[in-house]
Amino acid sequence: MRQDGRLSRLLHVLLHMEKHADPMTSETIARMLGTNSAVVRRTMAGLRDAGYVSSEKGHGGGWTLSRPLSDITLLDVYRTIGSPGFFAMGVATDEPQCLVEQAVNAALERTLDEAEALLLARLGEVAISDIAADFERRYGAVVGNRLPSCARHPTEQS
16 A cells, blocks of 8 residues: 655655745755656645745745744644545444444544544644754764755755
């Protein structure tokens, strides 16, 4: 089963945006993510609609952060992509009258609901600035002030 990488990719983009001096065009972000600019615009629209980024059209335009990373949590970004389900597993509904199936489904639903609530709460506790701080720590450990191979990524300190 293919995993949904949108949350990870958007977090990646937000961290690059914070380091990028100029607005980032959809084309630049698309090259960085290995996708096309239409996908970028569609995905970034959720962040824009939530007030986390803004966009300007035309020469010199592009995407910029509207709020500091400390004001944005993993949960906030997760919600901008439509809150996709966390778990691929679910309950069986082949025999809804079967008492065994009912008992199994009740236990699974309760457990999955509790797990999702815990995960959502934890996502709400992690600010994007926490991830940026971890990046800075890792970056500081790199010899020669060069980022490790990120061939598709824009220059960080442009």
